[in-house]
Amino acid sequence: MSEWEPKIVAFLCNWCSYGSADLAGVSRLQYPHNIRAIRVPCSGRVNPKFILAALRQGADGIWVSGCHPGDCHYIEGNLYARRKFTLLKNLLDYTGMEPERLHFSWISSAEATKFAETARGVVDAVKTLGPARHFIKREAEVA
């Protein structure tokens, strides 16, 4: 069997981080292929339910990325998101989840290098932790 590779779900804002992922591709920047990108209209659209659902279905890490504060396409979506995720991460830590599974970043659509770097950072961090153990829903085993 080949070496274990983490699955990482990335919620990327359509107006910035998703664009930077695109630019990274066009610019032929290398970053690990463990990222599964999900395009969302704004980082403010990401609901804590999404994150728990991803974990439940076997994601090893979650990465949410949006526009820099002040640059939101919808003026303030990422500023609400900032409060929401700060509290979410604190509560996840508090209930015993490893903090290194959850990543947040601000990446503009011009920052392809930052995107590739952050992607590498996220994958490395999750790899060090190993496969996810918490919040996974094990399906009933059928003979």
Added chain:
Amino acid sequence: MRAYTGRIREAAKRLLAENRVDVVIGFRKGTIPLMNEPYLIKSVDQVNQLYWDSNCGINLANYLPKRPDRVGIVAKGCDSRNIVVHILENQIKREQLYIIGVPCKGMLDRRRIMAERNGREPLFAEELEHKVRTVRYELDLTRDRNYFLQDNCRICTHRNPVIYDELVGDLVEEQQVDRYTDVRKIEAMSAEERWEHFEKLIEPCLRCYACRNACPLCYCPTCFVDEARPQWVGKSLDKTDTRTFHFLRAFHVAGRCTDCGACERACPVGIQVRQFTKKMEKDIKELYGYEAGVIADERPPLDTYRPGDPEPFFK
């Protein structure tokens, strides 16, 4: 606190007789000792059933959302804070309400009394000055009433109602306590210990959702646990589902929870569900300096932002 009963009846009678309100929400004596039940009265002849003692822990603000009529409501400190939250969230208008404020000295925890009586239910209970007496046949037990207070009442810092139209007694002295010792104790554990701690905590959970139903904040038309497509929380007693439920419930009341203790009181298996919500309360206080239901014209913390909000782990 028995003395309040007369004043509450008086106020309710006046309000209904003068047609100031359509309904008064209060408590009446329950059919068994130590259990009072919420009671809605619409006419003056029901007034004498209204009652007040230290077993009125249920949060009456739960009956307010989307009421179209004029309501008189009996509110202790926590109820009044939840009324403020309802007003902020447009669940009811201030003009509709006549708040009969009750300065509170904490409510009794029936479970504690039962434990002290080795599970033998009392047939008779009475409240004396600073004491509670429970009686059944051979066991006549009198204890200091503070000994039986609910956990959240022990650390309550808003015993007096924050908004009211009239008071039924003199304001009581507020406690000066550290509200978060238990949260800090859990924070000091290692991640693995914390996971185990909560695993153990919610193990007996039946997923009856009594905590949700007792909570005045849970008024969504469709609760996330009932949503089917997409289904965010499985319906089974699976460990992950149970944890997801408790986790999201806590997150859902973030910045709105007034720590009234209704959830814990309602839990049939005695899970200390406040352990989740108190962490949120602590963080919000520390990060954003907000306390739910105290100021009536400040937006809730997750419905607003400041340019310089802390972002400790954003890359």
